[in-house]
Amino acid sequence: MRVLVVEDDRDLNRQLVSALTDAGYAVDAAFDGEEGYFLGDTEPYDVVILDTGLPKLDGIRVLEQWRRSDRKMPVIILTARDRWSDKVAGMDAGADDYVAKPFHMQELLARVRAQMRRASGHAKSDIECGPLRLDTKTARVTLNGQPVKLTAHEFRLLAYLLHHNERVVSRTELVEHLYEQDFDRDSNTIEVFIGRLRKKIPPHMIKTVRGLGYRLSQAADET
C-alpha cells in the first residue's frame, strides 16, 4: 500500500514518513505543491496526505487539479486551518477526510486505514480471507488465530492482496503499490516474495493466474 505525504515542514514530513513506514506502508514524500502534484499525477497511490499551505502550489489547488485529471485516490487534508469554512472548501475541492494540526499520529493512522478500507470496499477494521485475518489497526496478520511473522515487504504484499482478495492483481499493479518511487523495480522480486509468502500461509491461497497476475482466495478450487 503506497502513501504519498505532501508536507513542507521537514520535521513533520519526516515524522509522518517514519510513522507510516512503521505501519507497513510504502511512503513517498514531497515538500512542495508542484512536486506533490507531479507525484500524485504519475504514481498510483492508495492514500495521499496533503498539507494545504504549501509553497509553489497551494494544497487545495493541487487537489483540484488531480480531481480534474480524474485522479480518484483518497486524499486526507492536513491543515492548521480548522474552521468549517476551510473544511468545506477542502471537501468541495475533492478531499475525503480532514485532519487538523496539531494532531495525534494514532488518529491520523486510523484515518489512513479507514481510507484504505473504504477504497477497497471493506467496512470493518479487520479483513478476513478464510483462515487469514489482517488487523489493520495493529498491522498484524494471523492464521487461524496464530500470528504470522512477516518482513515489512512480505507484509505489504500480503496486506495488498488481502485488501483486494478474490481479485486478480497484476504484477505491475503490485510493483506500483508496494514500493516507494525510487525503489529498484525488478519484477522478479515480486515472484521471490510470493514464493516466501506461500511458505508462511497455506500455499494454495495465492494462485498464479497465468499471464495476468496473482489472486488471493480462500476457496481451495482448481488452479
Place this chain on the structure above:
Amino acid sequence: MKPNSLALRLFVTAAAWVIVVLPVFGWVIFVGIRHEVHAAFDTRIDDFLKQVLNDAEENSEDGPSTPDSMSDGLFFITHSGWYWQLKPLDGKPADTRRSRSLAGDNLPLPSEHGVEPNETEKRWSNLAGPAQQVVRVVETIHQFGVGKAAQRYSVAVAGPLSEVEEKVAGFRTRVIQGLAVAGVALLVATLFQVRFGLYPLSRMEQGLAAIRSGHASKLDGELPSEIRPLQQELNALLKSNQQIVERARTHVGNLAHALKTPLAVLINEARSDASPLARKVIEQADMMTSQINLYLDRARMAARIGVIGRVTEVGPVAESLIRALERLYREKELSYALDCPPGARFQGERADLEEMLGNLLDNASKWARSKVSLVAAAQSSSNGTAGNWLEIWVDDDGPGLTAEQLLEPVTRGRRLDETKPGSGLGHSIVADLAYCYSGRFELTRSDAGGLSARLTLPLAT
C-alpha cells in the same frame, strides 16, 4: 419635519424671511399709495379752489361775483361733502356766499382753528364739517376789488375725506390679500424646495440603512456634488473597515498555521519517546494547543465587533456543509433532511454561521444512527420590540444525552461524551458564537430520541 432637522432649519429661516419682509414691503407700498391718493385729492380740491377764485374774479370791482360755473354737480347736492364758501373778513358776515350743498351751514375754516398758511398762502386742514362729516378744507385769503371798494375774503373749498379714506381702505385690503396669497405661495414653494433640495440626503440615509442591514456593501447612486465627497469618504471608510477585518482574520489564520505545525512536530516527536521530559512536552504542548484555539476564537470574535452587517443565506451554507459531511461520514450512509425556507437569512458572517452549523451537524452526524435533520425558520415577533429571530434546529436519532447532562451548562473544552473522537470544543464554540450575536443555544431531547440542538440567531430582514 423633525424638531432638529436641516429641513426645519431651512424652512424656518425661509418662513421668517417671508413673514418679516412681506409686511414691510406691503407697508411701504401702502404708505406710498396712500400719499399719492391724498396728494391727488388735494390737487382736485385745489383745482376747485382755483375755479372758485376764477369765477369770483369776474366783474369784481365792488366785490366778488358768485361762482356759478362749478363743474361738479356734487356742489349742488345737499351735504354731499363737496363745498365752497366765500366769507368777507371785514364785517358783513351776511354777505357770505356758499355752495348750495352747504344748505346754509357754515364751513369750518382752518384759519379759525389756528392753522398757519403754507408757502402758497393756503391753509390745509381736516375738520369736522356739516352732518358729522370730516372734510378736507383748503382756505386762502383773497382781495376782491380795488381801491376803497377792495374787500378781503376767505375763500375755501372742501372735499369729503371719507371718499379718499374708502379708496385707501380698499387698497389696503387688496394689498393685504395679495401679500397673504404671495406669502402662502412662498411658504409652499419653500417647503417644496426644502424637500426637493434635501431629497438626496434622505436617499443617502436609506443607503446607509441598507448597508447596516447588509443589503448593500457601499453607498450607491449619483448624489449631488456637495455630498459626493461624503459618499466617497464613507465608501472608502467602509472598504478600509472591511479590509482591516479581513487583515486581522488573515493574521489570525497565519498565526494558527505558524504555531500549529511546530506543535504537531513537538507532539509527534515526544510521542516516540517514553522519558519524563517527553511526557511533560506532550502535556504542555496539548495545553498550548487548547490555549491557541481558545485565543484564536477570541481574536476572531474581537475582529467581528464593529463589522458592518452582512447577510448570509442559511440554505446554501447548510447544503455545502451537508455535502462535506456526506463524504466524511460516507460509511454511515446517513440521510440528511434539510428544511430551509428562502427567507431564512442570518444577520452575520458566513464563516461564523458555517462554524456553528458545521459543529452542530458534525456532532449530529457522529452520533446519529440513520438520520440528521436541519430545520430553519424565520420568527418575526408581532410587536416588533423583541426583534426578528432565526431559529435553527439540528436533530439526530442517536442516543442523545441524559437529563442531567442536558442540565449542565455547555462549557469550553468539556466533552459531553468522551468515547468519540473530537476536540470537545464543538458545542462551546457554538454557544460562544451564538452569544456573540446575542443569540441563544440550547440542547434538548429530539422527537426521534436523540439530541436536538436549538440555535436562535438574529434574522436579516
